[in-house]
Amino acid sequence: MSRRLRIFRWIIRFCSLGAAVFLLVGGPLPLILSGVLPALSPLGRFTAVISGKTWYPALFWGLPAVLFLGLALWRGRVFCRWFCPTGVIGELARPISLRRPLVKRRYAGIVFWGVIAASAFGLPLAMIFDPLSAFQRLGHIGHGMYTMTSLIPGAVVPLILIAGVCQPSVWCTHICPLGYLFQLCRVKSRSSSVAPDNIRRDLVKGVFIGTPIALLGRYLNPIKDTAQGRSNSALQVLPPGAGNIDRFSGLCIRCYACVTACPTRVISVKYTLSQPMNHIFQPCLDMTRGYCAEFCTECLKVCPTGAIQRFPLEEKRNLQLGIAKVHQEICLSWSEGEHCMVCQEHCSYNAIESDPTADGLPRPVVLEDLCRGCGACQNKCPALTNRAAIRVEGVTRQRKLEGSM
């Protein structure tokens, strides 16, 4: 490659890196762009289609990915060499690289087929191995998400950088399944990049590794039996439009575009041990941070995989994400005789009624057929500084309530 071309390529790379960082930081950009970066990855699209058994979210978000896939037919890993922001980060370490062989064999093929197989069984391994999804998660450090659960999945890109210090571009050449996919797509190859034999071998190995991992993740719940009394294995409250919990866990590539987009910051990342493994690192609603606002559909707009389905506002308003439960033993009205009812005040759906005492002291009762589980009651409950007396528990399937409003 000529010197001039090399300089030109670095300019393009830095522009892509800058653009990617700009997309993460957001700033003046419309929120819908939070989902663009992970949407650029055809791998993310593939796994979403396989896992969700739905193809229509890919129609909208898949367009840029199809563009890169088309480029790959002609030039193979052109995306990796010119545009990939994660690749640039790995490459940055090249001048100071120790050049120690960290990974000797190329695992990219096995990783790719493993990811595909795992997503067929509902575990989105792409959350770790898709470089664009990984890059997107860097943004959480800039959005006040310092919990361990958000930092661990956000550590992939720094790890790639460290690995790059040991062995230049080891991620891109040896592990990255997206790069493998691009290479695989190349129709006319000058230097035989992927031989059919190797594909077959990688495919078999990948399926044999990916499938059991996914099944283990789905059915192995190590703490389940001992977890009684510990958060009484309450289900997480998922973002609106997540539908069924297993569907969501499989589709979500943990790019956290919804976390970034959420204006009330209620969408967070938590991992409790009482959850099945395949729910690991998935976004959920943390009512201590906020609540799901009645007239908001931002997360529905940004989800690039369709894990959060796009519903019109009216339908989203009538989705039941969870059901609030009053814990009378710490409720100001029930246990202390205060005139409180803050939960009823903030309920947008008239789902909290009063069960007054004989002398007219109002006490809150949840109407489960009206409760959307938005969490406003829990978020605003003044009972204790560290614990709300009304808390939302998730449901296995988000259903549409017959909205009377």
Added chain:
Amino acid sequence: MASAHTSSALSRRSFVKLSLTGSLVAATGFPFRAAYGAAEDAPEVWILNGSDRRELMQQACRIIRDNGGLGPQVKTLSLKINSAWARKPEVGANTHPALVNEFIKQCKSADVSEVVLPENPCDNPRWAFTRPGTKEAVEDAGGELINLRDQKNSFREQNIPDGKSLKNAQVAKQFFETDTVINMPVAKHHGGTGLTIGMKNWMGAVKDRGFWHRNNLHQCIADFTSLLKADWTIVDATTFMPDSGPKGPSSNLKEPEKLIVSRSPVAADAVTASKVAGKSPSDVGFLRHAQEMELGVIDVNAMNIHRVEVG
């Protein structure tokens, strides 16, 4: 000035002059908030009835002007409205934007240079200020709607010497910095207190509402009134939510088409409770406490109530 009808100490000449000219300038002489020393003997309360909100507000401003006005030195005014909820105006959860808009316009034409509306809304301001149309209405008239959650140092620590339950509070500082304070609440049902009108509206000006809920809400509301009394209270009873309050929507929304205007915050609430909500003021906890603390009269028979038909 203001106490022409409430305090016998005011000179007759000043009263006559005031009535004759109806001018703002004539209504001078006393420090603006002097009228709030002791409990009033017979508070004046006006009940305005009419279907057009702008005409109602114009009439309310005329009444204020004819009865002492805002005072001659008033250049800055802080207005406490209710814009706490992400609800459309027709739900009646917030002070109607047309009333807010008209009031600010009237202030501007009376040479008040700065009208600020500090608010600590219950819902996220992104929706609580826009969905009722409050932000638009305020900006159109040249006022400034302040999101108290947005800014640092929005609140000022205030001791409440007469408070029984609420001894101190972090209160929006603007209410202590402007020349005059107006309270323009909306009357509606409230799950916690049964009713919310003017006195409870001040919860939207403090930082920690939770303390009130934990420590005898009705008493805290009365305590706060002993700290901060609006110079005028204008109650929006053009709509009245009889249940499902304070956020609504209620399927039984009433339209009493009224404004209740008074200098006495306690009397304004008592009259609204009695004439709009159909409740005896002594059945409303915070009004009962206000009476015990001698903050005002709650017996509607001991007030001078003027009924005004508008339009």
